[in-house]
Amino acid sequence: NAGVTQTPKFQVLKTGQSMTLQCAQDMNHNSMYWYRQDPGMGLRLIYYSASEGTTDKGEVPNGYNVSRLNKREFSLRLESAAPSQTSVYFCATLRADSGRDEQFFGPGTRLTVL
């Protein structure tokens, strides 16, 4: 089992460029999440998807869009990148098991916007 995988691992963009961060999971979990992590801060939720076909905004959704392509895949798109979006992005899933909830995180994508 690969768990949660993310591509790419690293990316450098110029201001105004667009890109899509990919996330895939093989754990058959319904819920998936995108977080960003900035230096000296914890994770902040960007968007999440409680199940295939649904998406909802998190704490910091501005400047991002998401697509829940199927149960396995959840992508994050930056339409016009800004330096403020320089961050490490983590995808996660949730095993919801009545009283045994647990999140599983991918290795992260390190994005720099110049």
Next chain:
Amino acid sequence: AQSVTQLDSQVPVFEEAPVELRCNYSSSVSVYLFWYVQYPNQGLQLLLKYLSGSTLVESINGFEAEFNKSQTSFHLRKPSVHISDTAEYFCAVSANNTNAGKSTFGDGTTLTVKP
């Protein structure tokens, strides 16, 4: 809404010394509490969690945390640390009427274990 305060941004300790990483939270509803560990250039891994039941929870690698409702705290402790425990530690809270994926995270505590 919930909030989490990790009281120490950096904690340096010597190997085999005890350590406590402090976490306070605020919430208007009952909560689930989590501690995650992040090693350099990796994602977060769940260390331990409190969902219900015993207020003292333990991890497989010797860490423990105690949920103190009256003090709204969930401090992480280990009686004797190893070099390999050097990492970033995050406390997180979620309301127990929602799912753990919508947790609020603290800003992290960097634990550095020195030989």
